[in-house]
Amino acid sequence: MASTEQSRPSVAAPLSSIGLDVLLSAVQNADVESTLHILHKLDDLLATGSTHRIHGLIIKDTTEYLLNAFVNAARDCSTNYSILVPLLKMLAKVGHKDRQIGARAEKLGAVLLTLNLLKLNGKHGRRTAACLCVIQVFSSTASTANLIGENQGLDVIYELLPQYTTKHLHILKAAINAFAALLCTKANICLAVSKGHISGLLEIYEKWHSKDTHRAAIEICHALLHCFYKVTRITAGSQAFVSLGGINLLYQTSQKCLLNNSLKSLVEPSVQLMRKCLPRTPLPLTKDESAYTFPLPGRPVCHVDVASVENNEESDEEKTENNQDTDDRDFDDDLETDVYKLRKCPDPDRPKELLAQYSHLCPELSHDFQELDFSSEVEEGSTSSPSPSDDEVRTLSSYLCRSCRTDKKNSSVTDDSSEKETGQTEGQTAAQKKSKYLTFFFFLRSSAAPLFKVCNFHSHTLSASPSFTTMVRKAKYEVPLSRNGGELNDVEKEDKHFCHSSMIDMLLERHKTSIPHHEPKLYCSAAAKTRSVPGFNILSFPDFWGHVPPPGHESMAQRKSSIQRQKIFEDVQRFINTKDIMKKVVFDLENDSIPYSSECLMFYSKFECGNLRKAIQVRRYEYDLILNADINSSQHAQWFYFEVSNMEADVPYRFNVINCEKSNSQFNYGMQPVLYSVKEALEGRPHWVRAGTEICYFRNNFCPARGSERATFYTLTFTINFKHKEDVCYLAYHYPYTYSTLKAHLNVLQKSVDPAEVYFRQQKLCDTLAGNSCPIVTITACPVSTTWRDMNQFRNRPYIVLTGRVHPGESNASWVMKGTLEFLCSSDPVAQSLREAFVFKIVPMLNPDGVINGMNRCDLNCEDLNRQWCKPDPVLSPTIYHTKGLLYYLKSIRRTPLVFCDYHGHSRKKNAFLYGCSIKETLWASGSDVTTVGLKEDPGYRTIAKTLDRIAPAFSFNSCNYLVEKSRSATARVVVWREIGVLRSYTMETTYNGFNLGIYKDLQIGTKELKEMGTKFCQSLLSVTKDTKALYSRALKNYVSIDCNMQDHKSHNCFEDDEPPCVEEIEYSKCCLPLKGIDLDFEVNINIPSSDEEKGSDDEQTELKQFQNTMGYKWIQA
């Protein structure tokens, strides 16, 4: 035997098997002494050779022999415990490594024999312990566990518990472990519940908590928690546990544990159990579908089937979504390995005749530049669209009029502090200043309180402003207007125009903001034309007033340790102390008649991009917020943007967004929401800033109001200390960027360029479903002269096509696009070179309707537009249909774009990076046996990424990848690459959070960095021209040729996630990351039953493992 002990496994295996055979055959007939000796040797043998293979070889035969020996000995009428006990011990030991031991024992009749021995030997510690350990391992097979249960096994063991509460702790522990092992089947759990064992176990748990804090006691508590964990795996068990006060007990005991270091290990499993058992609470909504609906052309309003979209739900370009700790193997089956599909261009999705219509989107190709005067060519679509005129300013006024009619409440910026805060101009009385300040708020803020109160309030405090009070009083009597409906009489109209526009003028005059590329009045006139589904008629202040990035950088938020636990405790308290919870609805999109209360915050979201459906005060300073689902859908809540007012200063307000849907968030990794304060803005700091403390994101116990109870939601919680009392603030998921902002911005840009130099053309690509125009912009340099040579160069410039914001919640994409647009219109010499080298076709916002209506993922058709590129529907997905049409048109006239890039935002990763398309890398990564030798591929697909790596501090080269996945086959990147034939076709992703590399390391991203990324992307485009240096020096400015000889370089594995799997057990329960592959060690050690479970066994293993991990404790010890 000794020879096996030091051997390497490969040698040990055959030796030990042979030795074992001899040994085992001896067991059958040996006398007591030699049996004991053999068992001892067997023990040694088992201790050697740590590989599973050896164990596998040994175990099967060993258990069989041991079971036989045990059955023989136990049936012997002169029951000899001196041999039975060692045999039982050995069986327990071997049994831990043999998943089939239960079945084998059952077959040989060993199960009931053991149970019988246990019944007979309740007073004999050693024998009892040995039997319990064997019962525990036998229960690894569900049918065996049931057999034991049917034969009063649970009762027998339960009876043992109280007898040993102070002495013989190892027996108590063995009994609890055996009991837990038996609870692996539904039948046994039901038995335990019906016989009242659960309340007994709870009693014991409480007793142990109060009595003892020594290590042994802690182990017993852990073992009991394990029982509870098993019991609560089925609904009946969970209900029994809750109704017997289990949650209460765990809450109380874990509070005590927190105060005692030696008990801390009990806290996490207790928290986990409480979360698991908290009853599912339907969201307090009347329906899960969006509060808004939009009738689609040609079909009745219907809501998508929840299940049908579930699979696609997380499928941005966010491939690591559910695979935090995964390796690239996991992606294999999604990689496209069909070389035909990779190489062959599919047939066009439409007949050639339909392409001619797109020639009007390329006016540069037919323009003759006879007079290089472009002043008259400002146009949008076929109709001309003059830069904002008095007419439009008037529109603005009536726009705001509507605001004041529907906008009901204004409270309270009446304290003394408002005076000094606004007192920036001379020559006015304090009263005048105040009144103007307040008046302004009246227009631009919004809330849901009744008009009358507000009016009274204001007519009292605002007596110094007659025009204002007149206006408010009038507003009370006016018939509300629909967007297209009724008319004001002329007198009223004039009156309003006068007071509104003059007041806005005054404010703008007083608080001069010089926000680059932003003009508030232009914004208003753009917003007046924007069509929203709910008919928004109120502007949010930040969009109107504008934003400049705050000075300096904003670091990522530090995560407070155990913050999540603390928040969960607070949530558990809601369940325990229901009477402390207010549940006062303070805002509801579907209910305008909520009375105003000075005691709580006011919320509002009925403005462009706004998304807040309901706000509920739950405690004095805590609010639950429910986001609106995407229109015509019941899903996709993640983006938020709302107004909050009526606050006290320096009080921690806790906000819980309770219906988030993504399974993890950068909010767990240093990201903060953004906040904009009107008071701050009027004091000269018009900044969206990162704000919020105590931020965390975790799964909660809410479920859909009507939908599947199994669907899960996540809570984003954060705490804000508002700086000013009675301020009006805005909170958002990310820096908002509205459709109206884009329209205004394009107009500003258009005015900013010298038309003799920059060819800037804004056109309408098409109308959206809701009737908004989707702008397309052409930017290039005007030809130097109309000579043939210059015109020829002009007409032959390669095209670059850029698109963005197909996903409305990705406002970061719009800020990057803003950077791109501003740079391309700038006088920077590189921008000049780019204009001379290329024609840029830009569709900055592919999904205006989604953006306008505060949606997160889809368009009004309830589809992810970035999955529509294969066969876009001309009616339902017009922006995609026509963008693709334009690309087809360019291809048809042999002007296939050189580069295509679609701008996105990424919610799970840091930095900015590109996804591209490479046949070779895809085949390599898939492990496909298709040979890539002889496969020709443009090696330049990495050029832009390489350049960005050098010049863009936000860019992460290692996060890029170039794999073509089947699940992405209908995205812009893949379709434009495969179908249009653009070799350098990309998705550019930019983080919502911040950076983990380079000079921005540990900072959150701001609009400055987002815009910079847009600039840098443009600059990198010079790298696709052959002689970059020459281009920069502008020596060869007119003659650019394309470099196709860029060297390829080594492939990177780009799939590693940015984050460790968890900060502090972000997910506790089974709904999180599936365990890939089976962990043998785990299974062998734990002896997981493999069937007869109410819940799937895969799930269970993961679940149990996670549970166990939080314990740092092995449940079952041999």
Ligand SMILES: [Zn+2]
């Ligand atoms: Zn996206």
